[in-house]
Amino acid sequence: AQSVTQLGSHVSVSEGALVLLRCNYSSSVPPYLFWYVQYPNQGLQLLLKYTTGATLVKGINGFEAEFKKSETSFHLTKPSAHMSDAAEYFCAVRFGGYTSGTYKYIFGTGTRLKVLA
Amino acid sequence: GAVVSQHPSWVICKSGTSVKIECRSLDFQATTMFWYRQFPKQSLMLMATSNEGSKATYEQGVEKDKFLINHASLTLSTLTVTSAHPEDSSFYICSASPRDLQETQYFGPGTRLLVL
Numbered sequence: 001a002q003s004v005t006q007l008g009s010h011v012s013v014s015e016g017a018l019v020l021l022r023c024n025y026s027s028s029v030p031p032y033l034f035w036y037v038q039y040p041n042q043g044l045q046l047l048l049k050y051t052t053g054a055t056l057v058k059g060i061n062g063f064e065a066e067f068k069k070s071e072t073s074f075h076l077t078k079p080s081a082h083m084s085d086a087a088e089y090f091c092a093v094r095f096g097g098y099t100s101g102t103y104k105y106i107f108g109t110g111t112r113l114k115v116l117a
Numbered sequence: 118g119a120v121v122s123q124h125p126s127w128v129i130c131k132s133g134t135s136v137k138i139e140c141r142s143l144d145f146q147a148t149t150m151f152w153y154r155q156f157p158k159q160s161l162m163l164m165a166t167s168n169e170g171s172k173a174t175y176e177q178g179v180e181k182d183k184f185l186i187n188h189a190s191l192t193l194s195t196l197t198v199t200s201a202h203p204e205d206s207s208f209y210i211c212s213a214s215p216r217d218l219q220e221t222q223y224f225g226p227g228t229r230l231l232v233l
Contacts, residue, residue, distance in 0.1 A: 043224035
């Protein structure tokens with residue numbers, strides 16, 4: 001079955017420390033992969049995505065993620081955490097075909113990032 | 118950038134009434150729109166996928182007669198919660214995928230529904 005797993009529902013890091021949020025998926029074919037950030041009572045904002053090509057993807061706010069097919073992972077990292085990074089982060093995977101109506105998105109359970117001063 | 122709006126952002130209604138939530142893509146044509154439901158401190162649960170001009174595809178366990186979805190045009194989709202009950206209280210989020218960038222979905226800000 002298709003699934004998305006985010007290890008760690010809560011992650012705390014010190015300001016300036018490395019941020020690492022984990023995401024693994026199960027799929028028989030390489031899917032499209034996404035990371036979103038959600039601030040309280042708001043919708044989701046796209047941080048970055050992987051569709052094809054270079055496996056290291058850079059996104060907004062200094063975040064990046066690397067698609068590792070052999071590990072079926074798409075972990076999100078940021079070298080130095082900032083207080084404003086505190087939010088909920090969701091990994092999402094698009095499964096299915098490539099034409100409208102043939103695919104759907106599955107979201108991980110989310111990781112709440114806390115940044116300590 | 119691509120903007121998706123939702124209206125209303127907040128709605129409080131009495132049990133038994135129906136509530137309509139609008140989702141609009143403001144600066145692009147959306148061939149596909151998605152409706153999600155998010156419970157407090159939980160992930161997004163896909164409710165249904167709607168393609169312009171065709172009936173919505175509902176996920177397993179989602180009552181299509183309870184949650185009516187209409188994708189009337191390339192910029193508008195509506196979700197109507199019929200005969201709402203307190204257990205329908207939730208945060209409803211829509212997203213839209215542009216015709217020329219279908220691997221991307223842009224999210225609306227969400228609508229918080231409280232049924233009394």
